Amino acid sequence: MRSRVTLADVAKRAGVNVSTVSRSLNQETAGQVSKATVKKIRKIADEMQYSPNTVARGLRTRKSMTIGVIVPDLTNPIFPPIVRGVDSVLFSRGYSALVVNTDNSAEIENALFDSLMERQVDGLIIATGHTERSMIAKYHNQGVKAVLVNREASGVPFPSVIGDDAAGIAAALEHLAALGHKKVLHLAGPTVLSTASVRSIAFTNTAKRLGLTTKIIKATALSVSAGEIAMNKFLEANPKSVTAVLAGNDLLALGVFHALRKHGLRAPQDISVIGFNNMPFSEDFSPSLTTVSAPHFEMGVESARLLINQIEGKVTSPRKITLPVTLVVRESSGPVPKR
Amino acid sequence: MRSRVTLADVAKRAGVNVSTVSRSLNQETAGQVSKATVKKIRKIADEMQYSPNTVARGLRTRKSMTIGVIVPDLTNPIFPPIVRGVDSVLFSRGYSALVVNTDNSAEIENALFDSLMERQVDGLIIATGHTERSMIAKYHNQGVKAVLVNREASGVPFPSVIGDDAAGIAAALEHLAALGHKKVLHLAGPTVLSTASVRSIAFTNTAKRLGLTTKIIKATALSVSAGEIAMNKFLEANPKSVTAVLAGNDLLALGVFHALRKHGLRAPQDISVIGFNNMPFSEDFSPSLTTVSAPHFEMGVESARLLINQIEGKVTSPRKITLPVTLVVRESSGPVPKR
DNA sequence: CTGAAAGCGCTAACAG
DNA sequence: CTGTTAGCGCTTTCAG
Secondary structure, three states, X not given: OOOOOXXXXXXXXXXXXXXXXXXXXXXXXXXXXXXXXXXXXXXXXXXXXXXXXXHHHHHHHOOOOEXXXXXXXXXXXXXXXXXXXHHHHHHHOOOEEEEEEOOOOHHHHHHHHHHHHHOXXXXXXXXXXXXXXXXXXXXXXXXXXXXXXXXXXXXXXXXXXXXXXXXXHHHHXXXXXXXXXXXXXXXXXXXXXXXXXXXXXXXXXXXXXXXXXXXXXXXXXXXXXXXXXXXXXXXXXXXXXXXXXXXXXHHHHHHHHHHHXXXXXXXXXXXXXXXXXXXXXXXXXXXXXXXXXXOHHHHHHHHHHHHHHHHOOOOOOOOEXXXXXXXXXXXXXXXXXXX | OOOOOOHXXXXXXXXXXXXXXXXXXXXXXXXXXXXXXXXXXXXXXXXXXXXXXXHHHHHHHOOOOEEEEEEOOOOOOOHHHHHHHHHHXXXXXXXXXXXXXXXXXXXXXXXXXXXXXXXXXXXXXXXXXXXXXXXXXXXXXXXXXXXXXXXXXXXXXXXXXXXXXXXXXXXXXXXXXXXXXXXXXXXEOOOOOHHHHHHHHHHHHHHHHHOOEEEEEEOOXXXXXHHHHHHHHHHHHOOOOOOEEEEOOHHHHHHHXXXXXXXXXXXXXXXXXXXXXXXXXXXXXXXXXXXXXXXXXXXXXXXXXXXXXXXXXXXXXOOEXXXXXXXEOOOOOOOOOOO
């Protein structure tokens, strides 16, 4: 803890009361002080290298200027862009972010929530799809301001920012249909994750509309290894029963690649593969991955804006922001194989 | 800001003084209170859902229990593991991390440093190689506790945690030499970055020891695009003058892949490529990348330990921790092409 | 326009 | 073992 020089030090040197220094240094209250003294005090404060103590100010104003950002796992590559988007607006408004990882554990999430509250965060940005109703209720009961990002939030008392998953899934399936695919597998994430269930439902609806024959399998997590395990099992049980697979996200799609390789199959020659998120480096995979690009940075930006508006009592913001997604066609999807 | 129920509330309800409540609730001071009252007070505090206000405590104790973590860019995939390593030990010791991104700008780093100081962080973990001497001096002059991670720190007044870059480079070059390569290119990062210059020096030394003919070119940043640009330029000027390239990190190696593709060359058939870091998904690139694996999570762990020891005045920790690295051989490196 | 005083919630002497 | 007192550094009435 630094804070070598305090308001009192500056006040003494300037021969005025601390309150005058406080008023002079704060933008909003500087008008209450004569221009001359403001100028003089600012000069002295500069010379003394005064820098305010945010902690002390927060105690008094009941605003920590700190936001809690709850993510499942920062090493999942979709979260760094979200966090940076959040950060970019927070920083410009004078806030800082306390980023915590839940590893999809409700227990950990609870502990982290308590820790963030003890630190008096002014609000929460919640990027954990796993969050259960009960936890959301807990947040709300404590009067916390929060915004949900990258998770569906119907019937929940917080605004949310999401990508248009349904449109993304539709675009992916239409792309496959246009390539001649009739039998498509959906490798879904665990349904406790809201994005997984939204995408799964969209898959079923769109496939029906397009007249596709479908199979759905579930991975136990949104990870490469879970995707690989699920796809291996599928390939052993149902070889060659589909010509394309739409994965719930890019990590699962990568797991599919691994499973295909293990079974001597190639994408797209044997099976087309499509992911979701357009995570960093998905263009460098082997083959490069066709996927649905979601605007993660912008999602972070919008969620932070929503939260700050809420905190600072600005005009009522929208309850839900849906950002457009786009299909990025690369090597992993191709025409249905001729047999 | 929550903090619905305060120490005073609990004290009133328990019919004791706030200080007794404070002592009872704090592990270290609970011994000063009779077991009976401790038990009673804890029960009441529980019932009232008391939760301490870290901000108020920090003001009094001059410890914010908050650490600033300064990284260049969280979307560079080596940093999330470091941050999670840091976080894992911080959290278990009751600290939280304020993570900030400098985007390699000294100006931004300065502003962020001030912001962190105003927030009264108890210490800093600095992962920005770019940090200039002057900034380090500034940190030190302000009496800040800090640890440097993933950057060389000779002649600097802070402990540091690094990977054994020299050994990694040596292992990579020995691997290439064993495959028959005689002419090797080093695609270095900008020398203002300490890791880049360390690796560059190690490259020169080891190559000399192994009797290799070398060329060195520099990328303007440790990024895919900078690597691609530099490698394109090299290939246009000196086609087929080397049979292998050792990149300063995996992102540069990826840039090399792009440049090779553009010039109709393949790795490893035409040129072998080796990266550094073993960043996530480097095994899924096309081809999978031979690279030096650095223990980023552990580096985060060790740096956090060092910092906390420093803060809590524990036994004098080592000034420098060097963690071992290992060469991971994958598809991108192979025998020297026969012509 | 400026000063005095109070107090945010907590811990740490100092007494008893 | 417990209560009293005094602030940490800051903002905000309330006077004047």
